[in-house]
Amino acid sequence: MSPLKSWFNIPHGSHFSLANIPFGIISTASSTSPRVAVAVGDHALDLDAFAANNGFSALSTIQPHQAVFSQPSLNSFAALGRPVHSVVRKYIQSVFAEDTPYPEVLKTNSALQKQALLPLKEVKYHLPFKIGDYTDFFAGYHHAYHCGVMFRGPEDALQPNYKHLPVGYHGRASSVVVSGTPIHRPQGQFLENPADGKKVPIFSQCRKLDFELELGAFVCTPNEQGKPVSIDEAENNLFGIVMMNDWSARDIQAWEYVPLGPFNAKNFGTSISPWVVLIEALEPFKVAGIENDAETLPYLKHKSKENVFDIQLQVDLKTSAGNSATLAKTSGRNLMWSFSQMLTHHSITGCNLQPGDLLGSGTISGTVMAERGSMLEQSDNGKNSVKIADEERKFLQDGDEVTFTGVCGADDDALVGFGQCTGRILPAVDLGL
Amino acid sequence: MSPLKSWFNIPHGSHFSLANIPFGIISTASSTSPRVAVAVGDHALDLDAFAANNGFSALSTIQPHQAVFSQPSLNSFAALGRPVHSVVRKYIQSVFAEDTPYPEVLKTNSALQKQALLPLKEVKYHLPFKIGDYTDFFAGYHHAYHCGVMFRGPEDALQPNYKHLPVGYHGRASSVVVSGTPIHRPQGQFLENPADGKKVPIFSQCRKLDFELELGAFVCTPNEQGKPVSIDEAENNLFGIVMMNDWSARDIQAWEYVPLGPFNAKNFGTSISPWVVLIEALEPFKVAGIENDAETLPYLKHKSKENVFDIQLQVDLKTSAGNSATLAKTSGRNLMWSFSQMLTHHSITGCNLQPGDLLGSGTISGTVMAERGSMLEQSDNGKNSVKIADEERKFLQDGDEVTFTGVCGADDDALVGFGQCTGRILPAVDLGL
Incomplete structure (x- = not known):
């Protein structure tokens, strides 16, 4: 399988290629509330900002659940179950794909890119889950x-x-x-x-x-x-x-x-x-x-x-x-x-x-x-x-x-x-x- | 020390004498939200109802924290620290004392007695704490x-x-x-x-x-x-x-x-x-x-x-x-x-x-x-x-x-x-x- 190509600059050798899309909890100096993000190349995509700016407009199944991305842990998102995680991961892959069917979501939306794509160097990490046991x-x-x-x-x-x-x-x-x-x-x-x-x-x-x-x-x-x-x-x-x-x-x-x-x-x-x-x-x-x-x-x-x-x-x-x-x-x-x-x-x-x-x-x-x-x-x-x-x-x-x-x-x-x-x-x- | 006497009927041999005042989480058939209570004799005093009806009017220190009694666990109340627990316990003892200085709070307030004093037989118990570890x-x-x-x-x-x-x-x-x-x-x-x-x-x-x-x-x-x-x-x-x-x-x-x-x-x-x-x-x-x-x-x-x-x-x-x-x-x-x-x-x-x-x-x-x-x-x-x-x-x-x-x-x-x-x-x- 040839790698997924992106319109976004994902450096060669990045751990966070489009084949990955890992989830975490981040904050930044300018926005200190911990919230959900995924890593893509050298950037975190802030899913709270992404959701608030119609990022999931093309993914109707996730819309009733968008509040999970504002949470300070992945617990609520995780509790939605693996079929939902899969849909979200694949949607994000498609948003970043060179030939994305949704260019208006992020590829041609420089305002949202600026707001939601955060250099990893500027990101503060938090514990991804509130761990029960x-x-x-x-x-x-x-x-x-x-x-x-x-x-x-x-x-x-x-x-x-x-x-x-x-x-x-x-x-x-x-x-x-x-x-x-x-x-x-x-x-x-x-x-x-x-x-x-x-x-x-x-x-x-x-x-x-x-x-x-x-x-x-x-x-x-x-x-x-x-x-x-x-x-x-x-x-x-x-x-x-x-x-x-x-x-x-x-x-x-x-x-x-x-x-x-x-x-x-x-x-x-x-x-x-x-x-x-x-x-x-x-x-x-x-x-x-x-x-x-x-x-x-x-x-x-x-x-x-x-x-x-x-x-x-x-x-x-x-x-x-x-x-x-x-x-x-x-x-x-x-x-x-x-x-x-x-x-x-x-x-x-x-x-x-x-x-x-x-x-x-x-x-x-x-x-x-x-x-x-x-x-x-x-x-x-x-x-x-x-x-x-x-x-x-x-x-x-x-x-x-x-x-x-x-x-x-x-x-x-x-x-x-x-x-x-x-x-x-x-x-x-x-x-x- | 002679036992604290109460205007309220606390049966002889009760585990829940005025010397005790233990805390728990209860609900009832008519009010199914778990909330904080104390046990007194054969009854639970519903502290959520008690607080909502000016039960703590004579205890100014607890008033800013009254929301803890509506919680479904004792975690928030417990986190207030032992001096606060002590004040609340002693206040409840004084409210139930025969010679209570606050008769209007409960002793002569039959409406609140009816609302907040629940027979233990009719009470459903919940886990008292959300246990982290x-x-x-x-x-x-x-x-x-x-x-x-x-x-x-x-x-x-x-x-x-x-x-x-x-x-x-x-x-x-x-x-x-x-x-x-x-x-x-x-x-x-x-x-x-x-x-x-x-x-x-x-x-x-x-x-x-x-x-x-x-x-x-x-x-x-x-x-x-x-x-x-x-x-x-x-x-x-x-x-x-x-x-x-x-x-x-x-x-x-x-x-x-x-x-x-x-x-x-x-x-x-x-x-x-x-x-x-x-x-x-x-x-x-x-x-x-x-x-x-x-x-x-x-x-x-x-x-x-x-x-x-x-x-x-x-x-x-x-x-x-x-x-x-x-x-x-x-x-x-x-x-x-x-x-x-x-x-x-x-x-x-x-x-x-x-x-x-x-x-x-x-x-x-x-x-x-x-x-x-x-x-x-x-x-x-x-x-x-x-x-x-x-x-x-x-x-x-x-x-x-x-x-x-x-x-x-x-x-x-x-x-x-x-x-x-x-x-x-x-x-x-x-x-x-």
Whole structure:
């Protein structure tokens, strides 16, 4: 399929080609109310302004719902359901198409172009959804395996349940922030020398601060409490995907996690990329995930093999001294469980999911060091150092900035990208303790 | 202190004496919008109607905020902060006092009495808060110890971290329901015969469905992300307390919980009592919790010993055949960690808590069988049966109704009670699988 050509200047290599049309929440210095936008090339199309100026005049189905574009979150738009998202995406593609059937809407309407097409450089991002509940999974097979080898050896690397269900836990919704928000180094309780046998914890700044390279999926369609979502329906309940950094305090985690799982180690902040890429836009990039040699119970069984997305992911670290390095390159194909399987499993007991709920994939790593999506794996839990020019890292230091980049496709004029998810570590807050 | 006398008929033994004044969200058949009320004796005082009819005319501080009483949740009222809750509670006490200084407000205003004083029997309860995040702790010492003995033996009953921090995990907020809402038996994945060594799970209806007797605390005052709440401030950030049933699927839990903690075993439903009892009303019932013989780190150290509440708790089970029995009587004093310690620990990494966030205590059990707050403990994980007239139970059966009752005090005219938290088990939904 040849790329969609536009009358609008979309730079080669842009993550936001016409094949994409991701949704987000933006504001600007001159108009500070957060509102809905899509990204096109180096610009955001402000859908609130677009709707208010008859932008949707040729799309009668969306007109009764136009108020959703003035909302400070995507929740209301998402709740309209995937058929509506698809119609809006395709309409916007057609508005930007070189041979648009609606030239008067934007192509020849320079007043609206000026008002609604905002350079991304001038845009402030907000959290795309008001997140009700956030659940984090552990579906990255190689990450689960590496961590298991690290802590339990290769014989017991994977827990007995790993290949039978997408292991997950409830995360903290309130502290999910949009890319660009700095994160204070957390403080908490942990064992100073876990190996010395003394189980006397200290209170301290985290010394093993880490990132986790993940994907996150947002729910659009709710299910009632008591009514599970079947594996065949699950993907229809998903709005789209973001990149996610599940910041982790490894020393706190190691001490607290028995027997109820990670808590303080993860609750201080989770960063997501600002643009949510619709599942529909990712459809061409579906691939088979990591093969599961265990028998999958029928309630989790997909009809086809291609259920994860070949999103090319990259992790870069930039130090406060200005040095930087690419730490890892990997792909969304390294998941053993799909977001549909996560959603179905999540709901199988009758748990209700709601528009704006966020599902995290778990850390995505490949098989070799250059593909590993956390410092825990990169440094073998602090045993080795990672080189960043003439600096070294075992875990993150204050001032370090971690940036994820994600993109699908090889045609520079038809990329479906996620932009970046970035966050910098600020020093711990002085508690006067 | 002699009990506050009222011109209004508050029955002896009522949980809702003038010493209480708990807050909730109600509606009625004739007025279906959920709104704020307080309970007084056998009646709810509809604060929306009360405010609209000059009920707060003598309380100038609340007048600019009266719109909070028309809200369908307590979030906005709670966010006004504890000094405001206190003023409102004391004002309502004075309005109902025999020698009220404001007789014209309600005592001699029969029109408003008729409109705003609603018999509890005619009231429909709604969830008191829109819950942003729900966190469940494990602070019931005897429960933690019993369960540890059951699964690991008496030597390793408590994990090494147990006495050093309030162990907790993030729970599922979307499926918290108000007392009276029935709960479908969950279905899910578990090992049929965990002891046989074969790690091949089945998909089935839960066979080990359980209740957990807990208390829950609601947050009123938020803390910013990155800014922990000190132990001395923590209680000021708490609105009030409810009873909570953390329904649990033990077979699902045993299979899924390694290494990230309980997930599907708990996410299908959590029930809370409708009336939230303010911390201020519970103040006279503060007692020392279970003594902790480990050194508590300074950030978690209370200045005084009395930090938990002597709430007398009772669990009753009624079967569909109409048999019933009291399974357990215990007290809130069986906690080793206070809600203030839970909140401070929760925030110590910088995690932000918000008005309406819910903290669960973990199961509250005493030392002996007649004090144990779960079937897991009552039946020793299904080894024994509990007698209910001529019926027997190891875990819950369809049609079983579990009711918690909680009350503070001994003076029948000054009880500070929670009413009931009840829920009945419905059969599993037919999934056609």
